[in-house]
Amino acid sequence: MSFTAPEFDHRVTTSSLSLTHESPILSLRLIVFASSSSSSSSSSAVWFQHDREHSFADVDNLEHCVKYLNQSLVTYGFSASLDLFATDPVSIARTCNCIYALIQQRQRDVEFRESTNDQRQRLLSDMARVEAKVERLENQLQSKERELGSVTRTEAKNTAALKAQNEKLQKERDEFQRMVIANQQVKTQQLHETKKKEKEYIKLQERLNQVLMEKKKETRSGMEIMNLLQKEGRQRGTWTGKKTDSDFYKRIVDAYEAKNQELMAENTDLRALLRSTQGDMRSFLNANGRTSLNPSQSPLGGKTDVFDLPFRMARGRIEDSLRSKMVSIKERMGQLVDAQKEVTITSEASERELELEAQLVEARSIIQEQESIMSKHLPKTDRRRNSATPSQSLSGLRG
Numbered sequence: 001m002s003f004t005a006p007e008f009d010h011r012v013t014t015s016s017l018s019l020t021h022e023s024p025i026l027s028l029r030l031i032v033f034a035s036s037s038s039s040s041s042s043s044s045a046v047w048f049q050h051d052r053e054h055s056f057a058d059v060d061n062l063e064h065c066v067k068y069l070n071q072s073l074v075t076y077g078f079s080a081s082l083d084l085f086a087t088d089p090v091s092i093a094r095t096c097n098c099i100y101a102l103i104q105q106r107q108r109d110v111e112f113r114e115s116t117n118d119q120r121q122r123l124l125s126d127m128a129r130v131e132a133k134v135e136r137l138e139n140q141l142q143s144k145e146r147e148l149g150s151v152t153r154t155e156a157k158n159t160a161a162l163k164a165q166n167e168k169l170q171k172e173r174d175e176f177q178r179m180v181i182a183n184q185q186v187k188t189q190q191l192h193e194t195k196k197k198e199k200e201y202i203k204l205q206e207r208l209n210q211v212l213m214e215k216k217k218e219t220r221s222g223m224e225i226m227n228l229l230q231k232e233g234r235q236r237g238t239w240t241g242k243k244t245d246s247d248f249y250k251r252i253v254d255a256y257e258a259k260n261q262e263l264m265a266e267n268t269d270l271r272a273l274l275r276s277t278q279g280d281m282r283s284f285l286n287a288n289g290r291t292s293l294n295p296s297q298s299p300l301g302g303k304t305d306v307f308d309l310p311f312r313m314a315r316g317r318i319e320d321s322l323r324s325k326m327v328s329i330k331e332r333m334g335q336l337v338d339a340q341k342e343v344t345i346t347s348e349a350s351e352r353e354l355e356l357e358a359q360l361v362e363a364r365s366i367i368q369e370q371e372s373i374m375s376k377h378l379p380k381t382d383r384r385r386n387s388a389t390p391s392q393s394l395s396g397l398r399g
Contacts, residue, residue, distance in 0.1 A: 073098060183355050186287055190362060197280060201369065204273055208376070211266055271307045274318070277373060281325045284366060285332065322374065329363050336360050 057065035066084050073082070078098055083091045307314065336356045 078102070180351050180355070187355060187358055187362075190284070190287070193280070194362065194365065197276075197369075200273075201373075204269065207269070208266075211262070274373070275307045277370060278321065278325065281322075281329065281366065281370065284363070285325065285328050322370065326367060326370065329367055333360055333363050336363070 062085075066082075069084075070082060078101055082095045082098055084095065086092070307318070336359055339356055
């Protein structure tokens, strides 16, 4: 059975006043019993049981116990010493106030313990949450460390691959520079050979013009001789000179043979020029990456060059060979144009573009040169055929 503070004060005061003439020890026990009853009935039962088993005060040591209690109360900061043997109301009221202060202190202790226990539980809960959070953060840290290791390995692989790619590109660049230098050297050599061939072509053209002029002069002189030899009625005219007819015929035959030798030498030069031109075309195609072209074989199994055969026998083969080489050169020109278009995509291909343009110009000049040579060579062979008629007439005179 518990009481509130006003009820407890009233009942304790009433009890103490009613028991004024009785033993003060009994009144103290009643007050202690009331204070213990204010906490709970179970605690009062435990207190009485404990009082029966271990009694602090008895009839023999009352003074000593009262003295000890007063010292303890003063030590712990309570009111002045109590007179438990007094019967006046003032002393009893002081005793009641002291006991009431003890009860309040007990209540504050209980509340403090409860609040401390609640705070401890909250702290334990917070600690559990913090430990769970720490564990979760440790797991996240381990996961991030694994991810970091994976990223580091991936970065190392990418760095190695990038390094290998850079080395490969550097090798390709060096190879490309070597190819550019080699192509420039080939270009320089081809330009030098082209200039050399142009000089030879100019010399041969001058020689051809000179031969044609001499041929015209000799044809005119031969026509004059024929006019002198033939008259109306097919009679021989008279000569005013002192040489005999045999000497005159001998001079005619010697002139014919000399002219024939000159024509043969000219034919040989033209054959050599045509052979050299075809060789230059073949070397040009081979120098630009085409497959090797075998020289034309003669009907005699390769022992005689096709250019050494008579023109009527080798004309078709020579024309076919020249046409095929021109087609190859045109294809090469188309490839050079396509390569030029592809090279202009990158900024590093400017040198290659210039090289291809130079090869294109060179190929065009070679084609023009071959066409001019063929256009000059074919009419000349026709003129040679036409010149066979006067030679036959001279052979008839010789007979």
